[in-house]
Amino acid sequence: MNAPVPASQTQATAQAFLARYDLLKANLPGDASLRDAAAAAFARTGLPGAREEDWRYTQLRPLAELALHNALPSPDLAALLARVPALDAARLVFVDGRFHAGVSTASATTGAPAYGTQAQPLAHKLVALNTMLAEDGAALHVPAGVDAGTVLLISLGTGQASHFHPRHSITLDAGAKLTLIDVSLGQGAYLNNPVLSATVADGANLVHLRLQQDATTAFHLSTVYADVAAGGTYDSFALTLGARLARMEVHANLNGAAAAAHLNAAQLLGGNQHADFTTVVRHAAPNTASRQTVKNVLSGKSRGVFQGKIEVLRVAQKTDGYQMNQALLLSPDAEMNAKPQLEIYADDVKCSHGATIGELDGEQLFYLRSRGIPDAQARTMLVRAFLSEALDPIAHEGARAAMETAIATWWEGQPT
Amino acid sequence: MLEIKNLTAKIDDKDILKGINLVVPDGEVHAIMGPNGSGKSTLSYVLSGRDGYEVTGGSATFDGQDLLDMEPEARAAAGLFLAFQYPVELPGVNNANFLRTALNAQRRARGEAEIDAVGFLKLSRAAAKRLSMPDDMLKRNVNVGFSGGEKKRNEVLQMAVLQPKLAILDETDSGLDIDALKIVSDGVNALRGPNFSALVITHYQRLLDHIVPDRVHVLAGGRIIRSGGPELAHLLEAEGYAAVVAEAA
Numbered sequence: 001m002n003a004p005v006p007a008s009q010t011q012a013t014a015q016a017f018l019a020r021y022d023l024l025k026a027n028l029p030g031d032a033s034l035r036d037a038a039a040a041a042f043a044r045t046g047l048p049g050a051r052e053e054d055w056r057y058t059q060l061r062p063l064a065e066l067a068l069h070n071a072l073p074s075p076d077l078a079a080l081l082a083r084v085p086a087l088d089a090a091r092l093v094f095v096d097g098r099f100h101a102g103v104s105t106a107s108a109t110t111g112a113p114a115y116g117t118q119a120q121p122l123a124h125k126l127v128a129l130n131t132m133l134a135e136d137g138a139a140l141h142v143p144a145g146v147d148a149g150t151v152l153l154i155s156l157g158t159g160q161a162s163h164f165h166p167r168h169s170i171t172l173d174a175g176a177k178l179t180l181i182d183v184s185l186g187q188g189a190y191l192n193n194p195v196l197s198a199t200v201a202d203g204a205n206l207v208h209l210r211l212q213q214d215a216t217t218a219f220h221l222s223t224v225y226a227d228v229a230a231g232g233t234y235d236s237f238a239l240t241l242g243a244r245l246a247r248m249e250v251h252a253n254l255n256g257a258a259a260a261a262h263l264n265a266a267q268l269l270g271g272n273q274h275a276d277f278t279t280v281v282r283h284a285a286p287n288t289a290s291r292q293t294v295k296n297v298l299s300g301k302s303r304g305v306f307q308g309k310i311e312v313l314r315v316a317q318k319t320d321g322y323q324m325n326q327a328l329l330l331s332p333d334a335e336m337n338a339k340p341q342l343e344i345y346a347d348d349v350k351c352s353h354g355a356t357i358g359e360l361d362g363e364q365l366f367y368l369r370s371r372g373i374p375d376a377q378a379r380t381m382l383v384r385a386f387l388s389e390a391l392d393p394i395a396h397e398g399a400r401a402a403m404e405t406a407i408a409t410w411w412e413g414q415p416t
Numbered sequence: 417m418l419e420i421k422n423l424t425a426k427i428d429d430k431d432i433l434k435g436i437n438l439v440v441p442d443g444e445v446h447a448i449m450g451p452n453g454s455g456k457s458t459l460s461y462v463l464s465g466r467d468g469y470e471v472t473g474g475s476a477t478f479d480g481q482d483l484l485d486m487e488p489e490a491r492a493a494a495g496l497f498l499a500f501q502y503p504v505e506l507p508g509v510n511n512a513n514f515l516r517t518a519l520n521a522q523r524r525a526r527g528e529a530e531i532d533a534v535g536f537l538k539l540s541r542a543a544a545k546r547l548s549m550p551d552d553m554l555k556r557n558v559n560v561g562f563s564g565g566e567k568k569r570n571e572v573l574q575m576a577v578l579q580p581k582l583a584i585l586d587e588t589d590s591g592l593d594i595d596a597l598k599i600v601s602d603g604v605n606a607l608r609g610p611n612f613s614a615l616v617i618t619h620y621q622r623l624l625d626h627i628v629p630d631r632v633h634v635l636a637g638g639r640i641i642r643s644g645g646p647e648l649a650h651l652l653e654a655e656g657y658a659a660v661v662a663e664a665a
Contacts, residue, residue, distance in 0.1 A: 367503075368518075369465075369487070369489045370465070370489075370500075371492055371514075372492035372519075372525065373517055374489045381514075381517070385509045388508035
């Protein structure tokens with residue numbers, strides 16, 4: 001008998017996911033043929049590797065270490081839940097990727113999660129992995145003209161499952177409104193690999209506010225697809241504080257005239273953390289607009305990545321695209337990699353992008369201190385000021401306050 | 417009281433201050449005048465504790481405390497205020513919030529009770545009104561999008577709220593038109609009293625028509641080469657620095 005010898009650790013990790021699928025597949029929900037197709041695609045391609053242009057700065061080799069961790073003893077759900085911002089909103093709680101009715105205040109699904117319905121999802125390796133192994137997910141549908149208020153979508157990693165792959169679908173019919181506050185946190189070592197598909201119909205408005213506080217021994221790899229029709233808006237802000245290795249990938253497709261997407265983000269990292277915010281905005285109709293303000297605060301030996309691609313199709317005249325990525329390096333060992341990409345095929349567009357990398361400004365620091373503000377407090381003020389362009393546009397006051405609190409707590413934990 | 421003895425300092429191995437001797441008693445306003453490059457701004461930065469200046473000798477004490485041994489924030493809490501020649505812009509920092517944070521940080525350092533939001537609002541609005549500043553200047557980001565004159569007025573507003581014992585005004589008159597000069601001067605004069613002293617650094621006699629000093633010192637080549645009453649400023653204006661410097665040499 002010749003056991004297959006893995007050529008690399010990453011392949012061994014992929015093999016482990018496939019073995020898991022073989023074990024589970026009889027009991028997984030949804031269309032088995034879609035899952036088999038995903039498994040076949042994943043078996044063929046494996047995990048993203050460093051030779052791929054889109055994965056040059058983020059390497060998944062450390063995922064192999066998940067196999068070395070023992071599951072934690074039974075989780076203290078109450079302690080994890082206590083870390084979720086106390087907001088007055090319906091709660092959908094997923095524990096290790098499965099809906100947990102006992103601690104939720106609303107039912108998760110108004111229909112089965114839409115596995116594998118995105119165009120060509122399987123070409124995306126992490127989406128194929130998710131499609132293959134997804135066990136549960138929220139499916140929210142807001143009917144035309146309804147303002148559904150605020151929903152908290154909570155993912156708790158307990159350290160008992162070494163990987164989970166929730167699959168969420170959010171559908172807003174014409175003129176509908178929803179604010180989705182998407183919180184993930186946990187303890188122990190695990191991979192959280194969610195895929196969220198959002199369909200925003202004509203004139204609908206989805207606000208997607210994300211707080212990623214997964215355990216610093218965990219991996220967070222998320223993919224969001226937002227398809228926005230005429231006059232609709234996908235308005236998002238993502239705060240990354242957690243995970244040893246994180247990547248948030250967002251594909252916003254502006255398919256109808258005057259559709260808009262805001263993909264703001266802040267990544268605050270320390271220690272050996274690595275976080276990657278990757279966006280692909282596709283302007284596929286006239287008068288569409290996209291705004292991206294991405295802020296990175298990096299201390300210790302952390303590494304931030306921003307990859308932002310703006311595609312403007314020939315039909316997308318009068319596109320207004322803006323992208324700004326800024327990094328504040330608080331230590332000489334921190335590193336930022338930024339890769340803006342503009343592909344413009346229309347001739348009447350306004351697109352701008354910029355990137356800056358710097359340290360705290362000594363003049364500003366001295367100005368504050370000369371007014372009596374102690375050094376540490378002055379630094380806090382300047383970091384908060386640096387983040388303001390990304391944070392201030394958050395209209396939901398409770399969510400913004402929760403983000404501020406999370407940032408303050410993060411900052412207090414950094415070595416001075 | 418500020419007492420500077422034989423103070424020497426350098427930047428990047430270049431000697432700038434070469435033995436400054438100066439005493440500013442409580443309640444007095446002293447002016448320091450001098451040509452470009454004489455060390456005026458260096459003196460203000462050394463006294464307020466900015467990085468990058470190496471004190472190589474001498475001393476500076478403030479109410480008996482060794483000023484040079486204190487962090488910038490401790491100097492501020494002790495009652496020292498520097499009005500910057502080029503006030504720094506702080507995007508993302510609200511002006512009122514900044515000022516309240518500064519005031520309360522100083523009060524905390526001195527063991528005094530902090531001022532609440534309502535009390536601060538009254539205090540800062542009254543100060544802004546006295547300086548003919550529109551209320552919205554308090555709501556804007558610190559110095560961002562301010563004209564040169566507005567920035568200088570904002571410095572004086574901070575001074576009015578923080579109530580220092582010693583203010584160093586570093587070329588506060590530069591970039592001000594006549595009306596703004598009068599407003600800023602009135603703001604400084606309003607603080608004058610037995611517990612307030614000031615070191616007014618300027619190039620021109622013009623400012624000293626509005627803020628009339630008790631003493632005038634001429635700084636050249638890193639030393640004070642001549643001291644006198646307010647009439648010395650007029651002499652400099654009439655004859656120029658070169659003549660006075662040459663005479664002292």
